[in-house]
Amino acid sequence: xxxxxxxxxxxxxxxxxxxxxxxxxxxxxxxxxxxxxxxxxxxxxxxxxxxxxxxxxxxxxxxxxxxxxxxxxxxxxxxxxxxxxxxxxxxxxxxxxxxxxxxxxxxxxxxxxxxxxxxxxxxxxxxxxxxxxxxxxxxxxxxxxxxxxxxxxxxxxxxxxxxxxxxxxxxxxxxxxxxxxxxxxxxx
Amino acid sequence: xxxxxxxxxxxxxxxxxxxxxxxxxxxxxxxxxxxxxxxxxxxxxxxxxxxxxxxxxxxxxxxxxxxxxxxxxxxxxxxxxxxxxxxxxxxxxxxxxxxxxxxxxxxxxxxxxxxxxxxxxxxxxxxxxxxxxxxxxxxxxxxxxxxx
Numbered sequence: 001x002x003x004x005x006x007x008x009x010x011x012x013x014x015x016x017x018x019x020x021x022x023x024x025x026x027x028x029x030x031x032x033x034x035x036x037x038x039x040x041x042x043x044x045x046x047x048x049x050x051x052x053x054x055x056x057x058x059x060x061x062x063x064x065x066x067x068x069x070x071x072x073x074x075x076x077x078x079x080x081x082x083x084x085x086x087x088x089x090x091x092x093x094x095x096x097x098x099x100x101x102x103x104x105x106x107x108x109x110x111x112x113x114x115x116x117x118x119x120x121x122x123x124x125x126x127x128x129x130x131x132x133x134x135x136x137x138x139x140x141x142x143x144x145x146x147x148x149x150x151x152x153x154x155x156x157x158x159x160x161x162x163x164x165x166x167x168x169x170x171x172x173x174x175x176x177x178x179x180x181x182x183x184x185x186x187x188x
Numbered sequence: 189x190x191x192x193x194x195x196x197x198x199x200x201x202x203x204x205x206x207x208x209x210x211x212x213x214x215x216x217x218x219x220x221x222x223x224x225x226x227x228x229x230x231x232x233x234x235x236x237x238x239x240x241x242x243x244x245x246x247x248x249x250x251x252x253x254x255x256x257x258x259x260x261x262x263x264x265x266x267x268x269x270x271x272x273x274x275x276x277x278x279x280x281x282x283x284x285x286x287x288x289x290x291x292x293x294x295x296x297x298x299x300x301x302x303x304x305x306x307x308x309x310x311x312x313x314x315x316x317x318x319x320x321x322x323x324x325x326x327x328x329x330x331x332x333x334x335x336x
Binding site for chain 1: 193194195197227244273283284286
């Protein structure tokens with residue numbers, strides 16, 4: 001689920017860091033820019049700092065399509081089951097991709113697999129904290145950089161405040177044998 | 189910032205575990221506590237990722253084990269992505285093989301699936317959870333912890 005990405009960037013090392021080993025400073029600057037969130041670096045031309053062009057490889061969490069992952073259920077909502085890997089939180093399994101038939105229990109706020117046996121339906125609850133095995137079926141990248149005046153005009157008619165979107169989200173599915181809560185499939 | 193190659197290599201979880209563990213050691217040795225917000229982000233993600241991988245079978249792998257596993261896998265004719273999932277998850281049941289190997293019913297006979305499971309479970313060490321579930325016999329515990 002991790003890949004190496006090769007990148008090139010110009011890294012600015014502020015003057016007061018010159019006494020440190022160059023590689024350490026560069027690594028720290030790049031990590032500041034990239035680790036956990038994407039921020040735009042600011043540049044002051046002619047400010048006396050050194051600018052170094054750096055080729056580097058960065059480890060990125062990027063599962064491939066159809067990859068099987070194991071995470072933890074963060075919670076349920078009418079939108080589906082929310083799953084987290086600890087270091088990555090934005091995974092959703094929509095209702096249509098759950099084991100069917102499924103129903104949303106409003107009182108408990110939990111999705112339930114109405115597993116059918118010869119004796120009748122057996123309710124299997126998708127509780128928070130449970131480990132869940134799912135398949136990655138889709139991903140979306142949302143540009144979170146600040147938008148210019150033109151898009152502000154386009155959204156001015158909307159009354160809702162702009163929603164903060166995660167830059168990268170995954171859509172999962174558990175509608176196959178072996179997928180869903182690990183406890184559903186372990187034989188004791 | 190420019191991306192030169194968005195997919196220059198697929199990493200197995202063990203490689204990332206190793207990388208982050210080394211990084212953690214390096215930062216401990218450098219002594220200075222870095223509390224800048226950028227470093228905090230890196231610390232958080234390092235910590236959470238290490239925590240995640242530590243709960244999987246990857247925690248007990250080594251370069252030799254992964255190499256031995258890939259060599260043993262040659263005869264099974266699986267794709268890179270399939271082998272990657274096997275090494276990351278260490279499946280123990282046929283249904284897990286079906287999930288990770290595309291069209292496994294067409295490509296593998298029942299005997300081949302059994303053989304695959306045997307290769308996986310004999311070469312790759314079990315995860316921390318599986319160790320807990322095993323009978324508390326000392327002999328068994330020692331076999332599991334001893335890297336091949």
